[in-house]
Amino acid sequence: MGRHTWGKTAGALVLAVTAAAASACSSSNDDGDAKPAAKAKTVTVEAATTTFQDAVTKFDTDGGCLEQEPGTCWDQMQALMKPARELRKALNAEKSVGADFWTEAYALIDTMEDGIAVGEDQGVPAGGATELTNRDDVLGSAHDLSDWLDAHPIK
Template structure:
């Protein structure tokens, strides 16, 4: 009985060790995973992000803005200016030449845009609680701020 118990104990310990080694990637095999993690994309420069954001606002205006007043008809346009605004914030965060104090007004405008987008839909032009001014009005204010405060 002692041999059987000892054999089972050793077998259990060996199985546990193999399981831990396999889970931690410490297997003795020479087939190691050589794949490297994907490199993180570099944020746009402030100049590139500014240009991209202002181009999105200009495109919105040239396309006629939100032509329909009904709810849900301007959501795509709202998102089209929000994405480059987020990219601009990332670029501003990475900008070591100007610092956060310089960007404080721009950050506040982007935060207002985020609040409008957080609603999750276009509330329309005439609805009580419309979010278009938060997103689109602040986008225009931010574009004007960028004109008054060039970084390039």
């Protein structure tokens, strides 16, 4: 009989703790007064372009990526990808021109994304091989995109 009483007591305790936790989760602290989360501001195309081109310039003035070994340029590749993603958001929000205007810019950012998707810096092929690596996708496309932005300014 002692087991039966202990089981009822344990069951009652579990029920009480569960009920208390559920009520704490659903307590209303003036839910009607809660403010919705603020939407993240999208930067302008002009500002995103400047940020992206500054990153490309920094890459170049810091010496670029001189090492041929895999893994030695991953940080620089990611440093260019971050402002490219912000630029894409700004392009998506820009309504003064149609989406067709940005086709080439989107294609270059997509190529950069494909290079980053590999998940590592593949380095430069040994022996002067002509095959491309993800460095070409990211670093080369970043420079091409910077040139494209110069040729297609939006103010």
